[in-house]
Amino acid sequence: MSVLVETKNLKKYFSVEAGVLHAVDDVSIQIREGETFGIVGESGCGKSTLGKTIIRLQEATSGEVLYKGENIHALKRRKMKELRRDLQIIFQDPYSSLNPRMNVLQIITEPMVIAGLSGREAVEKAKHLMEVVGLAARLEGVFPHELDGGRRQRIGIARALSVDPTFIVCDEPVSALDVSIQAQILNLMMDLQEQRNLTYLFITHNLAVVRLISDQIGVMYLGQCVEIAPTDELFERPLHPYTKALLASVPVADLSMRHRQPEVIRGEISSPVNPIPGCRFAPRCPYVTPLCTEGDIPLKDMGGGHSVACTLY
Amino acid sequence: MKKDRGQFREIWRRLRKNRAAMIGLSIIIVVVLLAVFADVIGDYHEVALKVNTSNKLQPPSLSHPFGTDIFGRDVLARIAHGARLSLSIALITTLASFTIACFFGAAVAYWGGWFDIIVMRICDLFMCIPGILLALAIIAALGTSKVNLIIALIIASLPGNIRFIRSLNLTIIEQDYIEAAKAYGASDFRVIVRHILLNALGPIIVQATMNIASIIISTASLSFLGMGVKASEPEWGSMLAESAEFLRTKPFLTLIPGAAIVFSALAMNLLGDGLRDALDPRLRT
Amino acid sequence: MNTILEVKDLSVEYRTDLETVHAVNGISFSLHRGQTLGLVGETGAGKTTTALSILRLLPKPTGVVTAGEILLEGVNLLDLSDAQMKALLGEKMSMIFQDPMSALNPIMKVGEQIAETLILHGAPHQTKKQVEQRVEETLELVGIPAFRKNEYPHQFSGGMKQRVVIAIALACQPHLLIADEPTTALDVTIQAQVLAMMSELRNKLDMSMIMITHDLGIVAQVCDDVAVMYAGEIVEYATTEQIFSPGAHHPYTTGLFGSIPDLKGGTKRLTPIEGLMPDPTELPSGCKFHPRCPHKMAQCETVPPPTVAFENHLISCHLYTGQAEGGLK
Numbered sequence: 001m002s003v004l005v006e007t008k009n010l011k012k013y014f015s016v017e018a019g020v021l022h023a024v025d026d027v028s029i030q031i032r033e034g035e036t037f038g039i040v041g042e043s044g045c046g047k048s049t050l051g052k053t054i055i056r057l058q059e060a061t062s063g064e065v066l067y068k069g070e071n072i073h074a075l076k077r078r079k080m081k082e083l084r085r086d087l088q089i090i091f092q093d094p095y096s097s098l099n100p101r102m103n104v105l106q107i108i109t110e111p112m113v114i115a116g117l118s119g120r121e122a123v124e125k126a127k128h129l130m131e132v133v134g135l136a137a138r139l140e141g142v143f144p145h146e147l148d149g150g151r152r153q154r155i156g157i158a159r160a161l162s163v164d165p166t167f168i169v170c171d172e173p174v175s176a177l178d179v180s181i182q183a184q185i186l187n188l189m190m191d192l193q194e195q196r197n198l199t200y201l202f203i204t205h206n207l208a209v210v211r212l213i214s215d216q217i218g219v220m221y222l223g224q225c226v227e228i229a230p231t232d233e234l235f236e237r238p239l240h241p242y243t244k245a246l247l248a249s250v251p252v253a254d255l256s257m258r259h260r261q262p263e264v265i266r267g268e269i270s271s272p273v274n275p276i277p278g279c280r281f282a283p284r285c286p287y288v289t290p291l292c293t294e295g296d297i298p299l300k301d302m303g304g305g306h307s308v309a310c311t312l313y
Numbered sequence: 314m315k316k317d318r319g320q321f322r323e324i325w326r327r328l329r330k331n332r333a334a335m336i337g338l339s340i341i342i343v344v345v346l347l348a349v350f351a352d353v354i355g356d357y358h359e360v361a362l363k364v365n366t367s368n369k370l371q372p373p374s375l376s377h378p379f380g381t382d383i384f385g386r387d388v389l390a391r392i393a394h395g396a397r398l399s400l401s402i403a404l405i406t407t408l409a410s411f412t413i414a415c416f417f418g419a420a421v422a423y424w425g426g427w428f429d430i431i432v433m434r435i436c437d438l439f440m441c442i443p444g445i446l447l448a449l450a451i452i453a454a455l456g457t458s459k460v461n462l463i464i465a466l467i468i469a470s471l472p473g474n475i476r477f478i479r480s481l482n483l484t485i486i487e488q489d490y491i492e493a494a495k496a497y498g499a500s501d502f503r504v505i506v507r508h509i510l511l512n513a514l515g516p517i518i519v520q521a522t523m524n525i526a527s528i529i530i531s532t533a534s535l536s537f538l539g540m541g542v543k544a545s546e547p548e549w550g551s552m553l554a555e556s557a558e559f560l561r562t563k564p565f566l567t568l569i570p571g572a573a574i575v576f577s578a579l580a581m582n583l584l585g586d587g588l589r590d591a592l593d594p595r596l597r598t
Numbered sequence: 599m600n601t602i603l604e605v606k607d608l609s610v611e612y613r614t615d616l617e618t619v620h621a622v623n624g625i626s627f628s629l630h631r632g633q634t635l636g637l638v639g640e641t642g643a644g645k646t647t648t649a650l651s652i653l654r655l656l657p658k659p660t661g662v663v664t665a666g667e668i669l670l671e672g673v674n675l676l677d678l679s680d681a682q683m684k685a686l687l688g689e690k691m692s693m694i695f696q697d698p699m700s701a702l703n704p705i706m707k708v709g710e711q712i713a714e715t716l717i718l719h720g721a722p723h724q725t726k727k728q729v730e731q732r733v734e735e736t737l738e739l740v741g742i743p744a745f746r747k748n749e750y751p752h753q754f755s756g757g758m759k760q761r762v763v764i765a766i767a768l769a770c771q772p773h774l775l776i777a778d779e780p781t782t783a784l785d786v787t788i789q790a791q792v793l794a795m796m797s798e799l800r801n802k803l804d805m806s807m808i809m810i811t812h813d814l815g816i817v818a819q820v821c822d823d824v825a826v827m828y829a830g831e832i833v834e835y836a837t838t839e840q841i842f843s844p845g846a847h848h849p850y851t852t853g854l855f856g857s858i859p860d861l862k863g864g865t866k867r868l869t870p871i872e873g874l875m876p877d878p879t880e881l882p883s884g885c886k887f888h889p890r891c892p893h894k895m896a897q898c899e900t901v902p903p904p905t906v907a908f909e910n911h912l913i914s915c916h917l918y919t920g921q922a923e924g925g926l927k
Contacts, residue, residue, distance in 0.1 A: 042786065099511075101514075114497060114503070178812065178875075179854060186868055245787055249790035250786055251789075251819045253817075268755050
């Protein structure tokens, strides 16, 4: 399958009072058409910034984002505006992602009206989309605050689909939802992907969710992508010490881990402001060597699409 | 749009339960009625302006419910025309000031950067001078007239309003729906109007209500000092100034315009407070 | 094993002039010394309300206990005066909330906040030096170096703040600790640290714990018993082993398990529960789960389900009527 979206040495830095915040630091990933690329990492690892930089809601500090082979960060304003429709985003917080002063129909039709559809066409299509995402037709005139999180997330999905995108950044779309609703939304997203040949960048901190939905996974730690692998490969043969620690930390919902203490990794995530050179995980890593902090550690191809950035290999 | 009316009905329902706000609203309705029917109460030129010394300083009676002033003019008619004047000045000023402030406030919050820094520093500069002094200085420079008064009041209230709307919009800009709108290619103008300002509307209305109160007071203060409208015009502040010398002998003459100023400003503030509670999203279900 | 807490037939409502929310509807459970009970359920199931009623911290005047008893070591908490209750909080039981950021006073040093609890409850006759020493001990207990007692909350990371919150809750060595989603706001690696620490402390201090969570993984890891709540009722009550083993389960419990993706892989599609949580102001008649239940029968719509006991495994569902080994309860 062909690569739809690719980042090359993508960097996004913010200048903050304390120095330079390395939110995304030299990330190179390839997202294949019709697949889901999962990004996992803990808070502050830059996964959301990565997603927003990929669709140019944030300007990159350096590096490229190639969409169908074209660097979108080099596009002129006019061209970019056209391309916007191809690249959509679904947000984590179903409360802040919908304009509270607009009703369901208005929210879903607005992107289409901007894209040049006539009012009537837009309404027609919005009604169809509501059906597709499982929103009852009677909810047309309802305002977001009258609805629960799951229904709001369905509105967000319908809004993203309204402009027929090919690529959607899903920024923790189910993290704010209850488990039974989360399952409904995940199933919906997987169905939509099949029906419309969508490509997802799925950002989450939930390892079980990412395993379910992704074809490939990138693990991020403090702005860097430390490991990339096909999903089953990553879960069965994690290589990076951080990936191992992450997998060991998740409480498993069965009796296999009963009364066994998981291997707890010590320390806390450090600051992404003016980070140390080399591996960002070094201060917490049980296998740390002096080599780890000497200089940049590039991703090393371990075969089978599995690559890792670690001095152990 | 049916649902939209439902939202307003909900706000009205909460507002109605607020006794203070209802008292405020009743007073405002009385003042508005006075302003609307000022010509019925007494013709502007014949009753409210024309000097008739033979009739001066009459006590309250059937034909002059509030008595007459030093020039023999009917006080009730002057209060009613004063209401018309005060309200129209306050409304025009507030509307103009908030319209300008909305666009500047939203624009600086949205684009940020140097534009933001420059506009906000200018606001800071103006805010160092007390509003009433600033207005006085502007009128002194431009000359005394109704138009100049309105210009002065707009300039004096603008920096505070820009700052208020900017900070209000900064929190709205953080919301994901702004980012979503950018992602589907909405123009900056559309984002500012439909997504930012529309959501700031509630607090803006509250602030504007309060602003009307302070403009009523400023207008009266400036007129009291002789820097507002022309001395002969039936303005509450100048009525107060005219009658000040009879404070001991005819306290009524001072009390009535004084009460008009205090009660209409108070009423606006009560209504504003009530609106704020009624619009508060934290109480929303 | 002696019982430390017993909740009998507890019902709680939130009343406003507009509506009445039936938050908790006649739940009963008991907790033994040194044991951990997991309260599992989704938003609006009544988990937090149950905890707040035990601590008598329901928002006033809207939150009202309409029926039931809460016995802590044999004393009905609902009969106590406010002053008696205040003395009990912190000393015999404490609570940890989900958000560590808002549970700490930002302008007080963390050491002072722990000392405050100690002075209020622990031992008023202690000297300043003794209190100081207890503060340091408590901090060390939750894995924070004692020298950090002079720092302010903002100098701590999220995980460390939650440790401080736990230190405050444990300062007086309560018999019962209620933890309301204590790790939901934390990252997984930090969550693992905090959970490990909590289990260790529970054993060390011989404390009983109520763990409120929506994460079945946490239940498997730390709980002894589990109460699955739905719409203010306990629909299934069992040991953790029973809940995670195949066999008779409430359809809602089955639905919950079908909704979580398996970390070990293998699932291609989830089998979620259809529909939404019922409106707590207008709960369905009969079994409250019937509008979403795949096994719905005629009587489910009208008759409240019986609680069927398979030994100590309780299920409130019409499906199991007459099947109980221990008979109806």
